Amino acid sequence: MEVIRMTDQEFKKLSILIYEGYGIKMPVAKKVMLEGRLRKRLIITKMSSFTAYCNFLFSKEGMKNELIHMIDVVSTNKTDFFREPGHFNYMTDFLLLEFQKESRGKPLNIWSSASSSGEEAYTIAITIEEFYKQNKTFDYSVFCTDISSEVIKKGVQGIYDESRISNIPLNIKKKYFLKGKEGNNNKVRVVPELRKKMTFNRLNLMDDSYSVPYDFDVIFCRNVLIYFDKQVQERVINKLCNKLKKGGILFLGHSESIAGINVPLETISPTIYRKV
Numbered sequence: 001m002e003v004i005r006m007t008d009q010e011f012k013k014l015s016i017l018i019y020e021g022y023g024i025k026m027p028v029a030k031k032v033m034l035e036g037r038l039r040k041r042l043i044i045t046k047m048s049s050f051t052a053y054c055n056f057l058f059s060k061e062g063m064k065n066e067l068i069h070m071i072d073v074v075s076t077n078k079t080d081f082f083r084e085p086g087h088f089n090y091m092t093d094f095l096l097l098e099f100q101k102e103s104r105g106k107p108l109n110i111w112s113s114a115s116s117s118g119e120e121a122y123t124i125a126i127t128i129e130e131f132y133k134q135n136k137t138f139d140y141s142v143f144c145t146d147i148s149s150e151v152i153k154k155g156v157q158g159i160y161d162e163s164r165i166s167n168i169p170l171n172i173k174k175k176y177f178l179k180g181k182e183g184n185n186n187k188v189r190v191v192p193e194l195r196k197k198m199t200f201n202r203l204n205l206m207d208d209s210y211s212v213p214y215d216f217d218v219i220f221c222r223n224v225l226i227y228f229d230k231q232v233q234e235r236v237i238n239k240l241c242n243k244l245k246k247g248g249i250l251f252l253g254h255s256e257s258i259a260g261i262n263v264p265l266e267t268i269s270p271t272i273y274r275k276v
């Protein structure tokens with residue numbers, strides 16, 4: 001069977017849409033990847049060519065109904081429980097201790113701003129719950145957002161393949177995950193006590209300003225800036241800082257930094273920053 005190909009012109013049109021709408025760089029080197037991912041949408045929308053798909057996507061109806069699915073397949077959602085564990089150690093050893101001393105009964109409000117399917121947010125919650133063993137003097141909430149509606153749905157459900165938690169110590173698994181029954185033996189679900197601390201919403205980091213319920217004590221924005229160029233990174237971090245309390249902490253991903261960009265942050269350690 002002949003493989004359906006995208007013309008250079010179609011690729012250009014799509015890459016401009018993806019960059020301008022979502023900040024995601026789409027250089028020519030990614031053409032094969034984009035073709036591969038969008039073929040799934042061609043099948044679902046019953047389009048026989050990329051020309052037909054582009055015509056549909058750029059139509060009024062496509063912009064209203066298909067754009068959201070297109071970005072779902074284009075975005076890279078790789079994540080893990082306890083990914084980059086140094087950040088969670090920092091929370092336990094410094095951030096939570098400091099907050100406990102100064103909170104005076106106020107809750108700790110955290111934003112996981114590119115949350116993917118929720119593993120990062122649930123890891124934050126587990127870290128806080130484990131810290132409570134020492135002394136529970138404050139409450140917390142985790143506000144989770146992502147551009148992809150599919151991963152948001154997964155985060156709300158909090159259901160994962162058991163293999164996803166294979167590296168988590170047994171005592172943590174037992175406390176925070178319920179094993180699936182009948183036909184769902186290979187699945188686990190995060191316990192309701194943690195799920196009720198989460199709010200999941202769709203939010204585009206490219207929006208002019210962020211519609212969030214309050215200013216946060218801590219923001220995680222990990223492993224998404226790598227998809228943006230420097231200008232977009234600067235705009236996004238400044239908008240995040242507008243929603244971060246003075247003295248609040250921003251975590252970036254392991255290969256991301258604020259080097260060479262103008263933002264109101266001081267470096268605490270590589271990838272961990274405090275708002276000045």
Ligand SMILES: C[S@@+](CC[C@H](N)C(=O)[O-])C[C@H]1O[C@@H](n2cnc3c(N)ncnc32)[C@H](O)[C@@H]1O
Nearest residue numbers: 022075077078079114116147204205222223224
């Ligand atoms: C590689 S995942 C990182 C997930 C998690 N933060 C971690 O470090 O494990 C990147 C996430 O960023 C999301 N994303 C990409 N562009 C975005 C945008 N413009 N606004 C919001 N989220 C975006 C993707 O959908 C994806 O779920």
